[in-house]
Amino acid sequence: MEATGKMMDDELRLVVMGIILAAGVLAISQTTVGQFQFEPFSTISILGSNMTLDNYPQNVTVNQTNRLYIYLDNQEGHLSYYEVRMKLGNSSTATGPDSPSQAEQIGTISAIVPSGNHTLIPVDFRIDATATNAKLIFELWVIDSNGPHYSGKWNQLWINAT
Amino acid sequence: MATHKGIGACGALMVALLLFLVLGSTAVPCVRATPDEAALRAAVQSTFAQVLSAEQDGANVTNAAAKLNTALGLIENAATESGTVRDEMLASAESILAEVSASIPALKSEGEQALFWGNVTLLSEIALTAMGLIFAYILVPLIYWRLWLRSKRDWKLQAK
Secondary structure (H helix, E strand, O other), X not given: OHHHXXXXXXXXXXXXXXXXXXXXXXXXXXHHOOOOOOOOEEEEEEEOOOOOOOOOOXXXXXXXXXXXXXXXXXXXXXXXXXXXXXXXXXXXXXXXXXXXXXXXXXXXXXXXXXXXXXXXXXXXXOOOOOEEEEEEEEEEEEXXXXXXXXXXXXXXXXXXXX | OHHHHHHHHHHHHHHHHHHHHHHHHHHOOOOOOOOOHHHHHHHHHHHHHHHHHHXXXXXXXXXXXXXXXXXXXXXXXXXXXXXHHHHHHHHHHHHHHHHHHHHHHHHHHHHHXXXXXXXXXXXXXXXXXXXXXXXXXXXXXXXXXXXXXXXXXXXXXXXX
């Protein structure tokens, strides 16, 4: 009888302590959430004129203004100052994460994005000569106390201009 | 007589010249130098560094970031304008940057306070959880059996 009572005491303790522990962990996680950034990263995406992942201009008219949107997402865990360098290259223009492209720079867009936020920037561009398989390159640069440096992230669109 | 007239004319000329110089100097408009784009971009960078430092001290920099973006937008748009419109845009950007820069000490102070209270909240939560566990271990059986006995106090035992 005494052993049964002791077992019941232990079970009661376990249940109530489990509930308290779960509530405590939940409260602590709510307080600390957002304080730690385990895998910091930034994102650059190109969106079409409808602000979606389609409707990209593939065949454009020379000297005609075309609109795109640049989506920047900051998951670095701190405020970030970005510069998007817009370049126009051809099919042989090298692009990659190690070094920025050597293509002609045709524009720059800057934005300061708070941690955990994103921004959508409209970009108007115009090509002033006919081109086949031209590459419209968007490079993400990060500006800090040492000045701008290439983040290694880029995006590109293939375009024909007639 | 002619000499007197000559002296009078000369004096009048001198007075007129003096008046012109005095009035002319006060009438010169005070022109404020318009900051150039490169200087403002450098100012954005240094203000950004200050805001970032405030953020690391726990400050909420969302508003400051929005203002910096506005200043950046004005600087970028000013590049496509000219004349007074351009000057006004750049002056406006400069004024926003000065405003953000001036708000940094207050932001840092708020951040430090927020950080302090955040730590107090976290430590309180940990302490409360630990105390709750200890009290549960000691008191739960006591409270349970006391309630159990109270609920059964009117019961009568019947021996057969």
